Amino acid sequence: MKFSENWLKSWVNPGLSTEQLNYLLTMAGLEVESCEPAAPAFSGVVIAEVKTVRKHENADRLRVTEVDVGTGELVQIVCGAPNVAEGVKVPCALPGAVLPGDFKIKPTKMRGVPSNGMLCSGKELGVPDEVDGLLLLPADAPVGASIRDYLDLDDHSIELKITPNRADCLGMRGIAREVAALTGAPLTAPALPAVAVTLDERRAVTLRADAACGRYLGRVIRGVNQAAPTPDWMKTRLARAGLRSISAIVDVTNYILLEQGQPLHAFDLARLQGGIVVRMAEQGETLTLLNGKEQALDADMLVIADEHKAVALAGVMGGANSEVSDSTQDVFLESAYFAPEAIAGRARRLGFSSDASFRYERGVDFTLQAEAMERATALILDICGGQAGPVTEAVGQLPARAPVKVRVARVNQVLGLQLSADDMAAMFARLGFVAQADGEGFLVTPPSFRFDIAIEEDLIEEVARLHGYDNIPSDAPQARARMLAQPETLTPRGELRRRVAARDYQEIVSYAFVDSTWEQDFAANAAPIKLINPIASQMSVMRSTLFGGLVDTLVSNLNRKQARVRLFEIARVFLKRGETVEQPERVAGLAYGGRLPEQWGAKSERVDFYDVKADVEALLAPRVAEFRKASHPALHPGRTADVLLDGVVIGVLGELHPQWVQKYDLPAAPVLFELDFAALLARQPVAAQPVSRLQPVRRDFAFVVDESVEAGALLAAFEALNLPAVTGIGLFDVYRGKGLEEGKKSLAFKVLMQDTAKTLTDADVEPVVQAVVACAAQHGAHLRL
Structure with missing residues (x-):
């Protein structure tokens, strides 16, 4: 929500500087x-009236002018603007003036002529201006007056980041109401008298x-004059709110949107057939917006229709088949x-947003429509005429506005304050709440413009905002x-x-x-x-894997020249799963680039x-985990x-698929893993x-097996024997080549044995050796000679 500071001060003037006002709004949640x-x-820039214009004797594109700047004497100024003419009123920088960029104006000569x-x-x-040349001012602009005062250039455009729960502050009315509540300054809203009805015509609404x-x-x-110019004051307020002037009637509807927070729409009456029908869209219906x-x-989209066709997407945007044009003479407002809930998401589904949908999605005051209608009608009649x-x-x-119970003691307990019931009642009254x-407290009925008050905590937050977060003491916790x-x-x-992180x-x-x-x-979901x-639109589904975020972050880092x-x-x-949604935690990782940081002590791999x-x-x-060949x-x-842990699959590990390496434009494939976080948290107590103190015994075995035999399967079989005195079994070599048949490989295992009470003898070791060899034979392995 963007608005003019001076516009706000015309509603409520708390006597604060711009910086103080900004701080007040920010600390109040806006x-x-x-x-x-x-x-x-x-x-040093004033309003001047050009009295005479003559051609410069030494330059084709320059003009010598005499202007009245309100001093009683004409001032000679050389000007090269194409639109300078007798009788126009324009800004004039007198000697001593300082223009933007620290450009100082001094008396000078231009091609021999004093200026x-x-x-x-x-x-x-x-100052924004679409005219090529001098900034032309209205004929009634006071000569000699400061241009800053006349154009209200000491104003500021303030933009608020309105949270979704504060839709009431998406209009000047709501912001002014908030400032008045925060400061106690009087609120002066523009008068909204009922417009005199001079035409006995109405359209039925169903x-x-x-x-x-x-x-x-x-x-x-x-009988409106669509060609009537929008007043400068309205253009200025719209421009400082970030909207450009379009036409008088459209400008009025936009102005009411900003002022009252109520979206309006004007239809060309001649393009409507019969009465207005508010209905849901029909099957196969289309509309050009x-x-x-x-x-x-x-079918879940609400439309405004006449008796034959849809003419607007309700709360989102009007239709082209009923828009106000330059030839419009009669309107339906x-x-x-x-x-x-009837508007939320519809505009985004169609790939755009609008100021109207932005407000309706969050909630508009449901008692405001009549006042906004009268205000808009009065402005249209004043600017464009008509009946x-x-x-x-x-x-x-x-x-329905259901009352919410709030306890005085609970408010003070949560906020750490000592406010009385009278203090809270006064705060609720300033906010427009009925308490x-x-x-032990109050039953508070929120007003029609506050959709975010539903539970006691909402009211506690309101008390905190009005009391001021800065005024809440920062006491140290006293709990043990x-x-x-x-x-x-x-x-x-x-x-x-x-x-x-240590890895x-x-x-x-x-x-x-x-x-x-x-x-x-x-x-593959x-x-x-x-x-x-x-x-x-690119964040439309819930993730079932963490790989996407990791790869996306990798791409971002590679774009910033990070090589490793x-x-x-962990998320x-x-x-x-059927009708339910499970939300397990996972830990996932990605590694890309060099094995080690770039250095001289190791070869880059x-x-x-x-x-x-x-x-x-x-x-x-x-x-100790097991790793088993898989697909993903x-x-x-x-x-x-x-x-796998204890025979249960807890995750996956592997190199990114070449297809995705190519699709996501990666120079090389990263390696990723994803594990169940709950499985990682579980552990066995330390025993x-x-x-x-005795020497261990080691025996090495080299088995010849087919290429299809997995070393992990053979190792698991050895460990499953649970042989006495064996403290460890591990693979330490894989050999293929000379001395072995085609399609064969050699797997070398070490077996460590140790006892805490005695030194192992051959009689103790030999049964272990025989058991390992026998187990290997069951898997088609034999000792390598």
């Missing part, structure tokens, strides 16, 4: 996003969707209340801090984060809302959980599957493995074991 002056600083000042264009003063349209007002206005696009309408007919009103289902004493017991069977979440990964936080193509690419009202990237994220994913496998093993330690839609078909 964050000031920007504050820009109406014009840059300059001085004692400068006639100014809008551009030279930093509500066929009374739940979606709570109130609809319409009025016929005939004012933006020129023909839209197919869905609409002022309506539409339920937020107004009576207002036709149709009423549907309007929101009725009720035992007690450290909670940490179960030995659970790994602290912070420790897992530190483990990943040189950096944590990211990405959106849970993702592009639907990510779900298709990285999870053709039916993701869709958002009803996404915040952006290590990323991880929830969203999985649809690219990170591979086994590097990240080591990271996963370190994350799971002291538990996001990962390379031959370089992917499931991660003390004696350290043997």
Whole structure:
């Protein structure tokens, strides 16, 4: 919401500087996003009237003028503007004036002719102006007056970042009401007298969707002059609110939108056939909107129609088949209340937004329509002339304002204050709330313009805002801090984060809302959980994997010339299981680039599957994971493995699929993993074991197996034997080549044996050796000779 500071002060003037006003609004929850002056600083510029103009004797494009600047004497100024003429009134910078950019005006000679000042264009003063040449002022502009005062250039354009719950502040009326409540300054709203009805004509209004349209007002206005110019004061206020002037009638509807917070729409009466019908769109119905696009309408879209066709998408945008044009002489003016749920998401679904939909989606005051109608009618008649007919009103289902109970003691407990009931009652009155004493507190009925008051905490927040967050004491907590017991069977979440970070990964936080193509690419999920009202078209579904966010962050880093990237994220994913949605936590990581940072001590090598496998093993330690060949839609078909703990799959590890490497324009494939976070948190209690003082015994075995035999399967079989005195079994060599048949490989295992009570003899070791060899034979392996 952008508005003029001086416009606000015409409603309520709290006597604050611009900086103080901005601070007040921000601390009240209406964050000031920007504050820009109406014009840059300059001085010494007055309004002048050009009395004479003659050709410069030494220059074809220059003119010598004599201007009246209100001093009683004419001043000679040489000017090169094409639109200088006798009788015009323009800004004039006199000697001593300082223009934007610290440009100082001094008496000078131009091609031999003295010039004692400068006639100014809008551009030279930093004032928006579409005229090529001097800034032409109205004929009644007072000669000699300061141009800053006349054009109100000491004003500021303030832009507020309005949160969705404060739709009441999407108009000057609401902002002024808020400032008055915060400061106690009197609120002076413009008078809204009823317009004299001089025309006995009305159009029937029928509500066929009374739940979606709570109130609809319409009025016929005939004989308007569409070519009438919009007053400068209205153009200025619109411009400082970020809107450009279009035509008088459209400008009035935009002005009421900004002033009252009530969207209006004007139809060309000649293009309407019969009465107005507010209904839901029909199957296969289309409508060309004012933006020129023909839209197919869905059955849940509310439309304004005449007796034959839809003429507007209700609460969003008017139709091109009924728009006001230069030839319009009669209009039908609409002022309506539409339920937020009937408007929300419709414009975004069609790929655009509008000022009207932005307000209706958040909630418009459902008692404001009649006042806005009278105000708009009065402005149209004043600017464009014409005759107004009576207002036709149709009423549907309007929101109920349920009272909310608030306890005085609860407010003081939450805020740490000692406010009395009278103090709170005064605050509620300033906000326009109706507070009725009720035992230990109040029953507070929120006004029609506040849709965000539903529970006691909402009212506590209102008290805090009006009292002032700065005035709430910052007392230290007085509760006794007690450290909670940490179960030995659970790994602290912070420790897992530190483990990943210790492996040189950096944590990211990405959106849970993702592009639907990510779900298709990285999870083969053709039916993701869709958002009803996404915040952006590329964030329309809920993620079922963390891979998309990691790859997107990698691309962003590569675009910024980061050659080595290590990323991880701990977050929830969203999985649809029948009618329910599960939200398990996952930890996922990505490694790209060099195995080690660039250095002279080691050869530069690219990170591979086994590097990240080591990271996963370190994350799971002291538990030992198994890795089993697998397939995954996001990962390379031959370089992917499931991660298992105690025989249960807890995640996946692998290199990104070449198809996605190409699609996402990556120079090389990163390696990714994703694990179930709950499985990582579980751990076995630590059990003390004696350290043997005796020498261990090691036996090495080299088995010849077929290429199809997995080393992991053979290793798992050896461990399953659970042989006595065996403390460890591991693979330490894989050999292919000379001395072996085609299609064969050699796997070398080490077996460590140790006892804490005695030294192992051959009699103890030999049964272990025989058991290992026998087990290998069962898997088609034999000792290599």
